[in-house]
Amino acid sequence: MNTDYHLPVMLNEVERYLITKDTGYYADCTFGGGGHSLFLLKKYKDIKIIAFDQDENSFKRFNENSQLQKFKDRIIFCRNNFRNIEKNLKDLHIEKINGLLADLGVSSKQLDDKTRGFSFNSDSLLDMRMDNRQNLTACDVVNTFDKEKLEDIFFKYGEESFSRQIAQKIIETRIKTKIKTCNQLKDIVCCVKHSYGKTNPATKIFQALRIYVNDELGSLENLLGSLKNILDTGARAVFLSYHSLEDRIIKQAFKSFGSLKVINKKVIIATPEEIKNNPRSRSAKLRTAEKL
Numbered sequence: 001m002n003t004d005y006h007l008p009v010m011l012n013e014v015e016r017y018l019i020t021k022d023t024g025y026y027a028d029c030t031f032g033g034g035g036h037s038l039f040l041l042k043k044y045k046d047i048k049i050i051a052f053d054q055d056e057n058s059f060k061r062f063n064e065n066s067q068l069q070k071f072k073d074r075i076i077f078c079r080n081n082f083r084n085i086e087k088n089l090k091d092l093h094i095e096k097i098n099g100l101l102a103d104l105g106v107s108s109k110q111l112d113d114k115t116r117g118f119s120f121n122s123d124s125l126l127d128m129r130m131d132n133r134q135n136l137t138a139c140d141v142v143n144t145f146d147k148e149k150l151e152d153i154f155f156k157y158g159e160e161s162f163s164r165q166i167a168q169k170i171i172e173t174r175i176k177t178k179i180k181t182c183n184q185l186k187d188i189v190c191c192v193k194h195s196y197g198k199t200n201p202a203t204k205i206f207q208a209l210r211i212y213v214n215d216e217l218g219s220l221e222n223l224l225g226s227l228k229n230i231l232d233t234g235a236r237a238v239f240l241s242y243h244s245l246e247d248r249i250i251k252q253a254f255k256s257f258g259s260l261k262v263i264n265k266k267v268i269i270a271t272p273e274e275i276k277n278n279p280r281s282r283s284a285k286l287r288t289a290e291k292l
Helices: 009-017 034-044 056-064 082-091 109-114 138-144 145-156 163-176 183-191 201-213 216-230 244-256 272-277 279-283
Strands: 023-028 047-050 075-078 097-104 231-241 260-262 285-291
Touching: 009 097, 009 231, 034 109, 034 201, 034 216, 047 082, 047 163, 056 075, 075 244, 082 272, 097 216, 138 145, 138 163, 145 163, 145 201, 163 183, 183 201, 201 216, 216 231, 216 244, 216 260, 216 285, 244 260, 244 272, 244 285
Parallel strands: 023 047, 023 097, 047 075, 097 231
Antiparallel strands: 231 285, 260 285
């Protein structure tokens, strides 16, 4: 299945673990290009999708997607962070849902859009906001936070072993000139940390800033905390994560919540065939829990 956005990861596995009832409401917490939702809407004629995405471009693309437009009567849009799912469902007068999917990967569309400031290969402004209605940007962080705070962000969210040296270099640089663009920050990092292999030395720093600016881990914890209240009995939550920080939070939450049963105790990964066709799936890990 193709979309003009990106290939949805582990479609068959998501369906197998998510769908326990072929009617009712299913939440897609990271709608993006709608790939997972479109697949499910086509196959299950009596389900409705509650689509969450804080990026306004996601809904613009929906209006331009002729395949998704066929199902517009079965999709309810919420331009909001999924951390607010409990309140949003109450506002919609929906007491329980039959399943929930959260694909936590940053979309290739966002990374490829040079104006969004996610990519280190651009002269665009350091932004990194998923939701452009919020105030804090990556530019604010690197130009106003003190050295200790920058170190903490780089180490905690990027697991960067050069966090102290990179933070120091940022402080030294911004005394002379404001760090405005992605390329500026990349060059600063590369002065401290040299390239080994194919991975850009700035990768972990950009990841850390993106996670911090968007409070991604805090949002994930809020969503996990809501599961016991929003899932119907027997309903499942499926999470696709792409780095160890997210996967650790999900794994620990599933184990600690008495109202949830872990379905796949061993994490599910993409098949070699899928990884070949869709390299983005290489780092994906799928975990599922069911409401008791």
